[in-house]
Amino acid sequence: MNLVERLQDSMRYSARERYTSVRVPPFTAYFHPFDAEVYFNYAIPDGPVTGDVSEPLRRLRAEFQARQRTPRFEYVDALAPTLAGQLQAAGYRQEAEARLMVCTRDTFVPFRAPEGLTFSVLSPDSPRDEMRAFSVTTRQGFSPDEPVEVSDDEVSKMLVDLKDGRALLARMNGAPVSGGLFTPPHEGTSELAGVATLKDWRGRGIGAALVSRAAEEAFARGVEVLYLSTITEEAGRLYERVGFRFVTRMLFYVDASAPAHP
Numbered sequence: 001m002n003l004v005e006r007l008q009d010s011m012r013y014s015a016r017e018r019y020t021s022v023r024v025p026p027f028t029a030y031f032h033p034f035d036a037e038v039y040f041n042y043a044i045p046d047g048p049v050t051g052d053v054s055e056p057l058r059r060l061r062a063e064f065q066a067r068q069r070t071p072r073f074e075y076v077d078a079l080a081p082t083l084a085g086q087l088q089a090a091g092y093r094q095e096a097e098a099r100l101m102v103c104t105r106d107t108f109v110p111f112r113a114p115e116g117l118t119f120s121v122l123s124p125d126s127p128r129d130e131m132r133a134f135s136v137t138t139r140q141g142f143s144p145d146e147p148v149e150v151s152d153d154e155v156s157k158m159l160v161d162l163k164d165g166r167a168l169l170a171r172m173n174g175a176p177v178s179g180g181l182f183t184p185p186h187e188g189t190s191e192l193a194g195v196a197t198l199k200d201w202r203g204r205g206i207g208a209a210l211v212s213r214a215a216e217e218a219f220a221r222g223v224e225v226l227y228l229s230t231i232t233e234e235a236g237r238l239y240e241r242v243g244f245r246f247v248t249r250m251l252f253y254v255d256a257s258a259p260a261h262p
Contacts, residue, residue: 004248007100007187007227008076012044012131013186018161024060026053031067034153038254041069049080057090061210073253077099087253095252098229099236101244103192105219108243111212114172114205119213122167122181124159131155134169138179141196146203159242165190166217170197177201178210188224195228 001009012028015021019030019040028051043060061152064071072095073087084094111117122130135150135158158167167181180195192214197207218226229250230236236246 003102003225004076004078004100006187006225007102007247008044008079009221010183010186010189010191010227011074011076012046014183014191015042015044017163017184022063024063027056027060029063031061031069033157036067036069038070038072038258041067042072042074045075045080045083047079049083049086053083053086054090057086061090064255069105070258071255072258073251075251076248078248078253083233084251084253091256091258092253096231097253098231098248098250098252100227100229100247101236101239102225102227102247103215103233103239103242103244104225107245108215108219109212110216111205111208111242113209113213116173117177117206117209118171119210120169120171121217122162122169124162126159126167128155128159131158131167133176134167134179137169137176137198138194138196141178141198141243142197163220164222166214168210168214168217170206170213172201172206178206178234180210180214182214182223182226185218185221185223188222189222190218190226191220192226192228199247208238208241211239215242 015030019032022029026046027043028046029043061071120130122134132150132155136148139148163184165182165184168179169176170178178197181193183191195207195211215226228239230239
C-alpha cells in the first residue's frame with residue numbers, strides 16, 4: 001500500500017468508526033446517526049472505480065434520500081480518476097478541491113506558541129464542559145456570523161468518537177480562541193481535522209501553534225503519518241510552516257440540486 005492509498009484507507013476507517021456504514025459496491029456511504037449536515041454524510045469509493053457505475057450511483061442516491069441526506073462524495077482523485085466524469089453525468093457538481101498534505105516526525109517543524117497561549121488536550125474522559133467549549137470555539141471559527149448551539153448528544157458523541165485520538169483547545173489568557181483534533185490512529189496514520197481560530201484572533205500565530213502542539217501530541221502517541229486537507233492557499237502556507245507537505249488532491253462532489261454552502 002503506497003502513501004496515497006494509505007491516506008484513503010485511513011479516511012475509510014475514520015468514517016466507519018464514527019458513522020453508520022452502508023455498502024453499495026463499489027462505494028460505501030457513511031451516515032451520521034442524527035445530524036443531516038451535508039459534511040457529516042458522504043460516500044467513498046471502496047477501491048479503484050472501473051467501468052460504468054451509473055446503476056450503483058442510482059442505488060446510492062436512493063440510500064441518501066431514504067435517510068433525508070444530501071448525496072455527497074469525498075475521495076482521493078488519483079485513486080478513482082474516472083469517477084468525476086461519471087458523477088457529473090449522474091447529476092453531481094464539484095463542491096470543492098482540496099490539497100492533501102502530510103507531516104511526519106522527519107518533516108515536523110515545531111512552532112513556538114505566542115505568549116499567553118495555553119492548550120488543553122481532551123480525551124474521552126475529559127469534562128463535558130471542556131468538550132462543549134471546544135465544539136463552540138471551532139464552530140464559531142468556521143462560521144463566525146452564525147449562532148452556535150451544541151447539544152448534549154453532540155458533546156457525548158464527540159467524547160466517544162475521540163477514542164485514541166485527541167482534541168486540543170487553545171486559550172489565550174484563559175479565553176478559548178482556537179481548536180482542532182486528530183483522529184484515532186489507524187495503522188500509524190491519523191487525520192488532523194477541524195482546525196479553526198476565532199475571527200478576531202487570526203493572524204497572530206495561534207493556528208500554527210495549535211497545529212504544532214497537535215502534531216507533537218500525535219507523534220508522542222505513536223502516529224507515523226499525520227495528514228490533513230485544505231482548500232485555501234492561506235491555510236496551506238500555515239501548515240507548511242509546521243512541516244506539512246503536499247501529496248495529492250481530494251475531490252468533493254455533491255448533488256447538483258443541493259444549495260451552495262459558503
